[in-house]
Amino acid sequence: MSMEIEITSEYIDQLKESIAQKNSGYLKDQLHELYAADIAIVINQLDLNEASYLYDLLEEQVAADVLTELEEEKREELLSTFSTKEIAEQLDNMESDDAADVINELPEEIQEEVLSHIEDIDQASDIADLLSYEEGTAGSLMAKELVCVYINDTVGACIDEIRKQTDSVDVMYAVYVIDENKKLIGMLSLKKLIISHPLTRLDEIVEPDVHFVKTSATSEEVSELMQKYDLVVLPVVDQLGRLVGRITIDDVVDVIREEAEKDIQIMSGISDDVDSNDRLWRLSRARIPWLLVGMCGGIIGSRIIGNYENQIQIHPEMAFFIPLIGAMGGNVGVQSSAIIVQGLANNTLLGDTISNKLLKELGVGVINGLICSSLIWAYSFMIESWKLAATVSIALFAVILCASFLGTFVPLTMNRFKINPALATGPFVTTLNDIIGITIYFLVGRLLYHVL
């Protein structure tokens, strides 16, 4: 078993030094010890000159694997120094789905040129095929490499066929069975194949009950299906039911992680998929839209408070609790909508009606509202007037109820109109609750101070 080298920043610094000294012997030894995924992590941290130098030292197959694993921006940077022919050589050593992903990132004007340089005609046509599917569909996720045999064969003939086909397949989880029209009939588990007699006919051991998707299925549908039924590989068929590819769980794991990250970013008010290695301007542009939304909310808030200028002049203590009311409305709204957003993502809301959800959230709101407002009553009654204490605690209770309602209602409604409900957990609901909270607070205040 190979030693695992941990990729630390010290280790990367050490490699950088060796690159500066052009110590190719030492570097080759090191690269030999590393997995492709680890080499990619190293290269992600190098500047372009260092990265090119190190990349050139890699063996052909490893180089292709590393290229697949690199971060998108680093890969673009590196490939921009390659000729179209050199890019084509790399793609020749990749699985078709990875190759299609890489080509998709290239500038359109050179995509065709790269394709024309790929030596393996089958590979080139597989890639061209995959490029035709829309992004985010099963077609764009799948790879063309798979092992399939005809339903009329025997186990022995099938194993011979597998010997021939496995050249193009890295790992093989299942063997698909098709009929003479290439229509998917079922699956052979490798286990059954190994333990069956060579003369057994495939139609005796085929498992006809196999999950599959059409090329047009969305990646969310694919990931849901594979998670629900614990699938490792999923065959993809075209509109006529013909087997055209397969999706493996490792690609879906990436989809799941990206989905979760996208939701977290949206909830945090970041509108674009960015990470902390992105450039300053991109980071800043991804955040400004929601800041402006928040600012509009703040301005509306200022107009509302502006209406009560006289009251504040007479009772400046009214201003003390503005931040508390705003913050609590925001917090409760975020909590409620996070629960709903997760329920929607996990399909655990099924069978429950919207009104049930609302009732339950309002129940939680009543409990938490009573706890919080009696605490704030006790505090403010001790150190402020009873009028202020009553205003703050009544308003707080109303704000918590109102935020529970909105935090439930808004994401459910967004979901019904096919808008990502995670948007509701972010600055949108927070801003809305801020405004509503202030309105309630000053309304209650005016009522108590002027009427009583």
Next chain:
Amino acid sequence: MSMEIEITSEYIDQLKESIAQKNSGYLKDQLHELYAADIAIVINQLDLNEASYLYDLLEEQVAADVLTELEEEKREELLSTFSTKEIAEQLDNMESDDAADVINELPEEIQEEVLSHIEDIDQASDIADLLSYEEGTAGSLMAKELVCVYINDTVGACIDEIRKQTDSVDVMYAVYVIDENKKLIGMLSLKKLIISHPLTRLDEIVEPDVHFVKTSATSEEVSELMQKYDLVVLPVVDQLGRLVGRITIDDVVDVIREEAEKDIQIMSGISDDVDSNDRLWRLSRARIPWLLVGMCGGIIGSRIIGNYENQIQIHPEMAFFIPLIGAMGGNVGVQSSAIIVQGLANNTLLGDTISNKLLKELGVGVINGLICSSLIWAYSFMIESWKLAATVSIALFAVILCASFLGTFVPLTMNRFKINPALATGPFVTTLNDIIGITIYFLVGRLLYHVL
């Protein structure tokens, strides 16, 4: 290929009606058409009587699969109506890891009794073994079912051995090779096994370069390793390097999803793992701690503003922009910390020092701060006094910078002290930024109004 029935609330209502009419013939037909995962979704939505009735109609193996897939609370409810012997019968039909998970949820006093009723002695000892590992470790995640052969065998003998062993294994992705001390030597891919001659010795085709973990590895380490190297199955060894189990990717997919959900909940100020089907009191208790944190923040805020009571009396317009300052500090802080939390989760922060991150975030803060504060200057100069306009825009700029700094610094520091940095993205940083924002705002205000 089987038809897939979509589980809608109409479909569930239909089944409920048939249960009420005790129409077991129709229900059995329906259950026959459904996958275990789908039956579990249905049962999750039934009350206990309905669930018990439907569950009793299931075939033995399907019943065990459904039990595995049920939501934890529904499973507990259902099992509480079973005798320990009946529970043991279900566990006999499960994979060892699923069985151990189920037993773990039972009250401690009956765990031993259930174990003693399991007929298959090997299964019982496997389960007892798995129960001894701490939760959240590779040992608790793994299953004991695996196929392993000795390094000295030939391919032919190995296939015979596989025939014997596969009874206990549902799906088989790889065959592990061990030495006479049960130490893990390497792996055989099924592909190689199928295409090799029966007389080939295993040591000629064994792949010694295999990833593995120790039983004590954390589930995060397992999930990181499997994601990084795109593994479908990972062998687990004990302290002596002996093969004791294997972890499959579908279990890890659940870990990944649960991690992401936990982070979202923590970021939203929910302290316990709850979902919207949980009981009212549990939902409410999971949220109250962070609401109280937010309330303390609000009270501190009220004390700070209290110090400026006279100023507010003279210049009540100062109060107008309190919500804006608070909201913007919160929004910017959440954005910054979300980026850092994700970077930490994805290990993309490697090689970057904390000070680099801080500088970059401050850069983004300066850009967005300049944009926002010039806009607010323009707005407030038009409709308020120049002093208020200057106060608001200077304070807003300072608040945005400060929130960028804290949003970066706090999660990085938490991470260094092994505290989940997602905590920082939630009410904690929001509350802190609220307080700091108000302090800055009134300080700037006093300076401008009194000094100038």
